Amino acid sequence: MAGMIKIGISSCLLGHPVRYDGEDRREHVLIHALGEYFQLVPVCPEVEYGLPVPREPMRLTGSPAAPRLITISTGVDHTDAMLQWIRGKIEYLSGENLCGFIFKSRSPSCSAGGVEVYSPSGGRNKRAAGIFSRAFMRHFPSVPVEEETGLYTARAREEFIERVIDFSRKQPQGAD
């Protein structure tokens, strides 16, 4: 692993059983293809923040510009505490020199942009990024990111690999 370019990945995509239902969403082909080039650094915002497995699922609610992260059945609002955890995680990741990130689609924490935001009454509103991925993309706006669903073709994976390698070459200290 020493010397390999690092990219982040939602832990469940790497096969860690950290989802709310105790399952994973391992992406075998993706991991095999990208693992040849990169060191994959797993991040599960919900579990690292302190939530158990299994846990009550959450969703984004309110304004798409600043949605709240709220449990679906009991209405517990984790937004402020999660944002506090995210600040520390982003600071930590700044030292990891990540040159890319693969986010889990349709996750209120990890989606790169396509997760539904609900109105307080329960209706679907618009789509937004997850609470962690949004902060990551704001802090590292040039880092190439994709959802796993955007990397299902060999062509898309090749293009992502090229973007990551290109980004790593532009880093001042050599992001390895």
Ligand code: SF4
């Ligand atoms: S989508 Fe993100 S928060 Fe949800 S289980 Fe996967 S890594 Fe954890």
